[in-house]
Amino acid sequence: MQVKIYNSLTNKIEDFHPLHENKVTMYVCGPTVYNYVHIGNMRPVVVFDILRRLFSFLGYEVTFISNYTDIDDKIIKQAKIENLSEKEIAEKYIKAFEEAREGIHSLKPTYQPRVTENMDKIISFVKELVDKGYAYVTKNHDVYFRVNKIKDYGCLSNMKIEDLMVGARIDESEDKESPLDFALWKNTNDGGIKFPSFWGEGRPGWHSECVVMINSLCEGGKIDIHGGGFDLKFPHHENEITQEEAMYGHKIATYWMHNGFINVDNVKMSKSLGNVILANDYINLYGGNVVRYLLINTHYRLPVNFSNELVERASKELDKIFSAVNRLSIILQRNNLINDTLLTYKDEEMNNFILALSDDLNTANALSELYKEVKEINILMREKTKNFVKLSKKYQVINTMLYLLGLEFDFVKLTKDDLNLLDEYENAKLQGDFKKSDDLRQTLISKKLI
Numbered sequence: 001m002q003v004k005i006y007n008s009l010t011n012k013i014e015d016f017h018p019l020h021e022n023k024v025t026m027y028v029c030g031p032t033v034y035n036y037v038h039i040g041n042m043r044p045v046v047v048f049d050i051l052r053r054l055f056s057f058l059g060y061e062v063t064f065i066s067n068y069t070d071i072d073d074k075i076i077k078q079a080k081i082e083n084l085s086e087k088e089i090a091e092k093y094i095k096a097f098e099e100a101r102e103g104i105h106s107l108k109p110t111y112q113p114r115v116t117e118n119m120d121k122i123i124s125f126v127k128e129l130v131d132k133g134y135a136y137v138t139k140n141h142d143v144y145f146r147v148n149k150i151k152d153y154g155c156l157s158n159m160k161i162e163d164l165m166v167g168a169r170i171d172e173s174e175d176k177e178s179p180l181d182f183a184l185w186k187n188t189n190d191g192g193i194k195f196p197s198f199w200g201e202g203r204p205g206w207h208s209e210c211v212v213m214i215n216s217l218c219e220g221g222k223i224d225i226h227g228g229g230f231d232l233k234f235p236h237h238e239n240e241i242t243q244e245e246a247m248y249g250h251k252i253a254t255y256w257m258h259n260g261f262i263n264v265d266n267v268k269m270s271k272s273l274g275n276v277i278l279a280n281d282y283i284n285l286y287g288g289n290v291v292r293y294l295l296i297n298t299h300y301r302l303p304v305n306f307s308n309e310l311v312e313r314a315s316k317e318l319d320k321i322f323s324a325v326n327r328l329s330i331i332l333q334r335n336n337l338i339n340d341t342l343l344t345y346k347d348e349e350m351n352n353f354i355l356a357l358s359d360d361l362n363t364a365n366a367l368s369e370l371y372k373e374v375k376e377i378n379i380l381m382r383e384k385t386k387n388f389v390k391l392s393k394k395y396q397v398i399n400t401m402l403y404l405l406g407l408e409f410d411f412v413k414l415t416k417d418d419l420n421l422l423d424e425y426e427n428a429k430l431q432g433d434f435k436k437s438d439d440l441r442q443t444l445i446s447k448k449l450i
């Protein structure tokens with residue numbers, strides 16, 4: 001199946017062609033770990049997790065990288081507030097982020113590089129850019145990238161240097177040649193954590209870390225897909241492209257994918273409006289499935305809305321899926337026909353669902369395909385003479401779909417007692433013993449067996 005991706009670099013839907021046959025490398029900018037992540041931070045975590053699952057399903061060997069920015073001004077500020085070291089702050093919020101990632105059922109990345117573990121590589125990278133004339137050291141011992149040297153600066157964000165220059169100012173504290181130049185190294189003296197370098201003690205700028213990590217982990221310093229939130233397009237991703245091009249003369253990624261924002265009650269979620277929803281709070285309150293469902297029920301490039309009403313609706317929809325598949329699982333278990341093996345891309349029953357996901361990750365349409373299956377299962381289960389072969393296959397189909405979307409359910413595993421109870425109930429009904437069958441029915445309902 002041909003995967004199609006909306007490439008933010010060309011603003012077109014394109015056929016996906018990997019750099020290396022049957023392999024996909026994906027890099028998604030991870031969080032700056034200075035506080036508890038909000039629900040917006042979870043969107044790329046879910047979107048690119050599903051894309052990764054899709055590629056694996058289609059037979060690709062996937063390398064999925066997502067970094068932790070564990071050096072940043074915000075981390076230093078938070079360390080002072082909480083009276084902890086920067087390392088302790090980073091560890092604390094990495095742990096919270098990983099709880100949220102697991103809580104929302106996203107798989108662990110293949111690599112999770114941290115800035116602190118790549119400091120030598122970042123410093124060498126910056127030095128080489130200085131040696132090549134693409135960067136310069138100021139009187140303050142800061143290092144800046146010389147944007148004017150890159151002709152197609154703005155290629156991702158569709159902005160021209162001339163346009164960017166309009167209204168751009170150099171801050172008094174900065175000693176730059178041009179307002180567009182961005183920091184590769186900052187000589188710091190603010191009491192926060194510092195690292196020795198060729199230019200004095202300081203900290204790296206944010207935009208270099210992803211480039212360095214990609215170059216250190218991926219063959220030829222190139223990846224297939226670079227992802228992140230829409231807000232990272234400029235300047236972060238633009239500056240990643242620019243540095244790679246200056247250093248190695250090629251584009252760092254073939255495809256760029258950006259996910260949309262989160263709205264709360266149809267208003268953009270932002271700190272200043274005080275409507276920020278913390279991921280862990282929401283996941284603990286409503287469960288990972290509900291939050292994940294809300295994130296995938298809308299196409300990843302569009303804004304997603306969160307509201308109490310939508311949470312309620314999502315819970316109901318998920319209950320419908322659970323109760324149908326749970327009932328199917330019970331029928332199959334009673335007949336020794338349960339098959340937990342997931343299907344592969346060769347099974348044509350998956351075609352429409354995979355077609356939806358392959359169409360620029362249309363998770364909303366994939367969910368519609370899932371609903372169709374639920375409907376068919378309900379019809380098949382109502383038939384007097386059940387087609388067990390069909391039912392068994394449907395069980396595999398739906399479980400494969402749920403896996404690809406990252407929706408996780410604990411379907412009832414029947415014990416011997418449960419099986420006896422179900423037999424007793426059926427017999428009571430057949431013999432017309434309504435008192436007994438009613439009593440048993442209540443027990444079975446409470447155990448979610450019918």
Ligand SMILES: [Zn+2]
Binds near residue numbers: 029210236
């Ligand atoms: Zn990045």
